[in-house]
Amino acid sequence: MNDTTNAQTRMKSGTARPALDRTFSVAPMMDWTTRDYRAFARTLTKRALLYTEMVTTGAILHGSPRERFLGYNDVEHPIALQLGGSDAGELAECAAIAEAWGYDEVNLNVGCPSDRVQNNMIGACLMGHPNKVADAVREMQNAVSIPVTVKCRIGIDDQDEDVDLTRFIDVVADAGCQVFTVHARKAWLQGLSPKENRDIPPLNYPRVYRLKATHPELHIGINGGLKTLTECQAQLKHVDSVMVGREAYQNPWLLAGVDEQLFGEKGPVASRLEAATAFRPYLQQRLEEGAKLNHITRHLLGLFQGCPGGRRFRRHLSEHAHKEGAGLRLYDEALSLVREPSTDDQETKQPATS
Secondary structure (H helix, E strand, C coil): CCHHHHHHHHHHCCCCCCCCCCCEEECCCCCCCCHHHHHHHCCCCCCCEEEEEEEEHHHHHHCCCCHHHHCCCHHHCCEEEEEECCCHHHHHHHHHHHHHCCCCEEEEEECCCCHHHHCCCCHHHHHHCHHHHHHHHHHHHHHCCCCEEEEEEEEECCCCCCHHHHHHHHHHHHCCCCEEEEEEEEECCCCCCCCHHHCCCCCCHHHHHHHHHHCCCCEEEEECCCCCHHHHHHHCCCCCEEEECHHHHHCHHHHHHHHHHHHCCCCCCCCHHHHHHHCHHHHHHHHHCCCCHHHHHHHHCCCCCCCCCHHHHHHHHHHHCCCCCCCHHHHHHHHCCCCCCCCCCHHHHCCCCC
C-alpha cells in the first residue's frame, strides 16, 4: 500500500479524531511507546496526546516495509510521529510521508543524548546547531499542513542555560516553529550515558517557566521527572502543557485520571480490570496478525501495581506469555489472579496521583 492509498484508506475509515490538545502528552520513549503500548494507553485516556518512539529518517526512507516504522491503529489518535534526523530535505520528505499516513503532528527530536544518534547528528547534539534545526523546521513546514514541533533540552554540556537556550528557541521560532516541549535538564553528552542523562543532570523547572514568561507567543511544554497529576496541574500554572515519560509507562494507571483531572471529562474506564478487558479485542487482532503475546503484554506489567495479586499477574505473564501458542486464554488466566484495591483504598480514590 503506497502512502497516498494509505492516507485515503484512513480518511474513508470514518474514525472520529479528537481535537489536537497538548495539555498532557506521553513522551516518546525508545522500545516503550510502541504501537501496542499506545493502543493500550487509549483504554485509559482519550485525551492525552501520544507520541511514537523516535523514528529516524533513514528508517522511513530506506527501511522496508514502511508499516514496520509507521504503522498504527486508528484508536491511537491523537498521535504524533517523532522524527530523528538533521538533513532538512530528508526530514521534509519524512514529514510529508507522516502526514500522508494520517499522523496529527510531526515532532523533531533535539533531546536524545545517546552516542549512536550523536554520530548521525541526531538528537540533543543539535542544540549546538540552532540554524540547522531552523532550516529543518522551515523545510518540514513547507512540506506539510500538520503542526511541526520540537522537543529539546535546556542545554547541552557547557552551554549557558539562559543565553544558549534563549538563542536556540529564538532561532528556531524565527523559522516558524511555535511549539516546543522542553525537558528541564541539560544533556551531558560528554561523560554520561543516556540512562544517567535521565537522572543525574539536575531538573531546572524555573528555567522553563522563564522561557514561557519571555516568549508568551509560543507554546512551551515541560517534561522531566513528573510522577503525579497533582504535579502536572501545578506545572500548568507556569507552562502550556506537560509531558510525562517513564511514570506513564511503568505506572500506566496514572493515565486513568488524565481525562477527568486535566480535561474535566469522564475517563473511558473506572477500573484496571475494565481497561484490561477493553484491550482484549485489540490483543486478539494483533495475535491474529502474528504478533507474540509477550511483545504486547510487556506493556501492561505495571497496570496492577499495588493491587492484590499484582505480582502474580506480572509473574504469570513473564513466565508464560513468551511460549509458543500463548494467547487470550493465558491473558485471562493472568487477569484472574488479581483484584482491584478495596473502595476505601487511597489508590482507587485517586488512581492518577498515587
